[in-house]
Amino acid sequence: MDRFAVIGLGRFGGRLATNLAAAGHEVLAIDKDREIVEEFSGRVTLAVCLDSTDEEALRSQGVQKFNAAVLGIGADFEALTLSTVILKQIGVPRVIARAWSPTIARILARIGADEVVSPEEESADRWANRLISPRFLNQIEFHEGYSVVEIESPKKWVGQTLVELNLRAKAGVHVVAIRREGAGDARAGGPRIEMPRPDEPLRPSDILVLMGRDEDLRRLPRDD
Amino acid sequence: MDRFAVIGLGRFGGRLATNLAAAGHEVLAIDKDREIVEEFSGRVTLAVCLDSTDEEALRSQGVQKFNAAVLGIGADFEALTLSTVILKQIGVPRVIARAWSPTIARILARIGADEVVSPEEESADRWANRLISPRFLNQIEFHEGYSVVEIESPKKWVGQTLVELNLRAKAGVHVVAIRREGAGDARAGGPRIEMPRPDEPLRPSDILVLMGRDEDLRRLPRDD
Ligand SMILES: Nc1ncnc2c1ncn2[C@@H]1O[C@H](COP(=O)(O)OP(=O)(O)OP(=O)(O)O)[C@@H](O)[C@H]1O
Ligand SMILES: Nc1ncnc2c1ncn2[C@@H]1O[C@H](COP(=O)(O)OP(=O)(O)OP(=O)(O)O)[C@@H](O)[C@H]1O
Incomplete structure (x- = not known):
């Protein structure tokens, strides 16, 4: 059984956290919005309200012992990049970050994200195949x-x-x-x-x- | 060789139009933003600046004879829903609409979209599988x-x-x-x-x- 941290519980992060937990894995779901955190508290191992740019708070949750952390933060570029760097510096072996533009994707890769998710592009590729x-x-x-x-x-x-x-x-x-x-x-x-x-x-x-x-x-x- | 209309050339629509054209299909790429249309004019069969809520303009492009139309409009819910209804009424056999919330996805299905795309959810499902x-x-x-x-x-x-x-x-x-x-x-x-x-x-x-x-x-x- 693997341990995952999912930070940012929008449509991407929220669904990912739910799927991983449903598959029986240990999931720490994090969001800075308390109401959102409460929605997830039944569905994941632990749902915590914290800001992922707070290194101390992340360390106190023990994320450095997790298999992977996934960042589903949208809109806040500074929070996304800072959180990526913090997670790698804490020692999380695999950090996956969701980008919302090709430029952001390139920046994330350069600052240490192990993988970058681009939902719109990935979806367009699959739908093109379905149409073709x-x-x-x-x-x-x-x-x-x-x-x-x-x-x-x-x-x-x-x-x-x-x-x-x-x-x-x-x-x-x-x-x-x-x-x-x-x-x-x-x-x-x-x-x-x-x-x-x-x-x-x-x-x-x-x-x-x-x-x-x-x-x-x-x-x-x-x-x- | 199939004929596709792609309306709304953001990250999803733009990439889809490019992929379909690269695979050798006929692609009519539509956007209401003239600068965006110009970026696509080399890459697709025909790139046209028009507003997809303009039924006459769509008819004059002959979309009713296309195999499928894909709506990649973001943010403007009224334009998305109206365009979906117009395309079905014009007689496009397959209308695929990209939703940006579960509620919008349900509305689109009810008003006639043949398929609804939810990139964040689809992406989360695949990444969950990759992590599991x-x-x-x-x-x-x-x-x-x-x-x-x-x-x-x-x-x-x-x-x-x-x-x-x-x-x-x-x-x-x-x-x-x-x-x-x-x-x-x-x-x-x-x-x-x-x-x-x-x-x-x-x-x-x-x-x-x-x-x-x-x-x-x-x-x-x-x-x-
Ligand atoms: N620094 C942060 N720490 C923790 N959570 C954050 C932080 N910044 C943003 N979030 C959370 O990330 C979540 C997703 O962000 P947002 O809604 O802006 O993105 P989105 O692009 O709409 O996401 P999606 O497309 O996945 O729905 C929000 O619930 C937000 O509260
Ligand atoms: N009524 C319309 N007719 C034609 N094009 C439209 C219409 N409304 C919006 N668009 C175009 O749709 C494109 C995508 O819209 P927008 O950028 O708001 O969505 P987005 O959610 O950011 O897209 P993506 O996530 O795919 O990048 C824009 O280029 C915009 O000009």
């Missing part, structure tokens, strides 16, 4: 131009077996798994993941998990 | 508790073959692929993705792409 490849229900990209994607079974593949389709030779993609409707196990609520059997015909509701080069994945047949 | 599972270099989650992840080859697996490791039986995970340093092909700059050969020993620098249930993936051996 709408037929991929899900996609994980690897750096060298390979991805794992999920697609609905194209109509012209339904009824054929994987041996007949021979996707590796013909389409350059590898079938990792199939999500199939059916007598799922009790703990999974819906379709179950199966390792593909080469001689079983594909069904219309099958969702295929494929991996291959991005350019080969983009060439897969479309029904739309 | 740091050893996964990459992760794609499926709904029923399965994921595909990348991990560095654990020390105790190095030198063993996949047949010897028998991960499916012993660890409940399926090896999808291996990223291996080596004589990569010319177009990939770095490690290449290979389909695993059952009788080849794992090397220390191998990165394994695995799939399985989340609880099995979490139990994989750790070197730290």
